Amino acid sequence: MRTHDKSSLFLMEMIVAILFFALSAAICVQLFVRSQQLNEDSTNLIAATNLSRSIAETYKNDSLKDHYPYDGKGNLYYDASWQKVSKPAHYTIHLHFQTNSLTITVKDAKTTLYTLTVSHYQPKKVKA
Numbered sequence: 001m002r003t004h005d006k007s008s009l010f011l012m013e014m015i016v017a018i019l020f021f022a023l024s025a026a027i028c029v030q031l032f033v034r035s036q037q038l039n040e041d042s043t044n045l046i047a048a049t050n051l052s053r054s055i056a057e058t059y060k061n062d063s064l065k066d067h068y069p070y071d072g073k074g075n076l077y078y079d080a081s082w083q084k085v086s087k088p089a090h091y092t093i094h095l096h097f098q099t100n101s102l103t104i105t106v107k108d109a110k111t112t113l114y115t116l117t118v119s120h121y122q123p124k125k126v127k128a
Helices: 002-060
Strands: 075-078 091-098 101-107 112-119
Touching: 002 091, 002 101, 002 112
Parallel strands: none
Antiparallel strands: 075 091, 091 101, 101 112
């Protein structure tokens, strides 16, 4: 009778140990998935920031249309790897022109990733 009690205690201990390791593995998998998502989000934010800064500097040099040909609505389109494409795009950059300023908004399908407003001083031209 005593061997039966010892074997059930050992079996119960094994079940608890397996449950503990299964719970630990589930938590670790969730952490890895979350870290992968954070990595992807930060990579997209860096790409959106760099592209917006490049557009802003080009705008300040008065050569925006030459380097970034946008459509009639002021939109630029990019795929998932940040390569310029036509209309069906993963990322859309909207250029909103105002007097002496430009607002650059980078969006994906769900959210706005980055917004940058740039001012540009245009001196008056004096006729000689």
